[in-house]
Amino acid sequence: MFLGEESQKQIKMRAERINPNNDSCYILTETKTRNIFKQIEGLEPDIVIIDSIQTLHSDYIESSSGSISQVKECTTELIKFAKETNTPVILIGHITKDGNIAGPKILEHMVDTVLQFEGDRNHVFRILRAQKNRFGSTHELGIYEMLGSGLREVSNPSEILISKKDEVLSGNAIAATLEGMRPLMIEVQALVSTAVYGTPQRSATGFNAKRLNMLLAVLEKRAGFRLGAKDVFLNITGGISVDDPAIDLAVVAAILSSNEDEALEANFCFAAEVGLSGEIRPVQRVEQRILEAEKLGFSTIFVSKYNKISLQNTAIKIQLISKIEDLVEFIV
Numbered sequence: 001m002f003l004g005e006e007s008q009k010q011i012k013m014r015a016e017r018i019n020p021n022n023d024s025c026y027i028l029t030e031t032k033t034r035n036i037f038k039q040i041e042g043l044e045p046d047i048v049i050i051d052s053i054q055t056l057h058s059d060y061i062e063s064s065s066g067s068i069s070q071v072k073e074c075t076t077e078l079i080k081f082a083k084e085t086n087t088p089v090i091l092i093g094h095i096t097k098d099g100n101i102a103g104p105k106i107l108e109h110m111v112d113t114v115l116q117f118e119g120d121r122n123h124v125f126r127i128l129r130a131q132k133n134r135f136g137s138t139h140e141l142g143i144y145e146m147l148g149s150g151l152r153e154v155s156n157p158s159e160i161l162i163s164k165k166d167e168v169l170s171g172n173a174i175a176a177t178l179e180g181m182r183p184l185m186i187e188v189q190a191l192v193s194t195a196v197y198g199t200p201q202r203s204a205t206g207f208n209a210k211r212l213n214m215l216l217a218v219l220e221k222r223a224g225f226r227l228g229a230k231d232v233f234l235n236i237t238g239g240i241s242v243d244d245p246a247i248d249l250a251v252v253a254a255i256l257s258s259n260e261d262e263a264l265e266a267n268f269c270f271a272a273e274v275g276l277s278g279e280i281r282p283v284q285r286v287e288q289r290i291l292e293a294e295k296l297g298f299s300t301i302f303v304s305k306y307n308k309i310s311l312q313n314t315a316i317k318i319q320l321i322s323k324i325e326d327l328v329e330f331i332v
Contacts, residue, residue, distance in 0.1 A: 004055025
């Protein structure tokens with residue numbers, strides 16, 4: 001590992017905290033690519049990690065470290081080395097406040113894979129996403145828990161994304177979603193209250209705010225609920241963001257539950273998209289979602305009537321609905 005930001009002493013302090021047991025990891029604090037390649041030639045490592053690419057400096061370019069030309073040239077030299085020696089190279093890069101990779105956009109085009117490590121200071125969980133992958137899917141997701149001894153893989157994310165409660169509360173609904181090939185059960189929380197400041201507020205955390213407004217309009221137009229004068233707050237627990245349209249039905253159920261102050265059954269879950277005319281639309285890979293809900297002990301899952309389901313002898317009840325009015329009958 002070649003470090004351009006932290007000293008060897010700092011890295012040693014961090015390593016001792018997680019109790020490493022690896023005698024084949026070598027650390028060098030260096031920023032000049034010429035010196036880095038000299039060390040690589042003598043060591044012949046199995047993998048090379050650069051932290052960070054914005055701190056490297058090539059003698060072939062006169063500009064300062066971190067400039068567009070330096071980042072491009074240093075990356076080109078490392079890619080050439082990786083191809084000639086078949087050695088994997090991992091480049092760690094800075095990101096901007098918007099979450100994008102700092103520096104030239106061409107950096108993302110030059111590499112084979114872009115992995116983004118997301119986190120929040122208020123949550124112990126970290127999410128690893130593939131933004132680009134020349135050798136596989138970009139829709140996969142890895143969830144890890146940050147501990148004092150390092151990162152621990154969360155093998156069953158559904159359990160940590162659903163809150164543990166002593167009593168059933170209104171405004172909570174469970175959605176069966178997919179991240180890549182992995183099914184997840186996530187909790188959707190909604191709060192509907194009378195607007196006290198004149199203009200009603202619409203706030204969504206982890207969910208598209210424009211889609212929330214659309215679902216509220218459908219509820220008002222098709223189901224007759226007067227939500228125009230009420231504040232609506234929506235939250236996806238666990239600090240993750242979801243863009244799967246299959247959670248629409250869970251969002252609607254949570255909003256109706258909070259509006260009527262009637263708690264949903266704790267073992268209900270939802271997996272369907274809601275259309276503008278109030279119809280319940282089918283979603284892809286619904287059987288995988290049903291099996292995940294069954295594995296976690298849910299008794300009933302609400303899905304679209306138009307989904308083709310071939311599952312038989314399942315312990316979970318599959319409730320088929322075709323329009324939003326059917327859902328209202330179960331909740332209100």
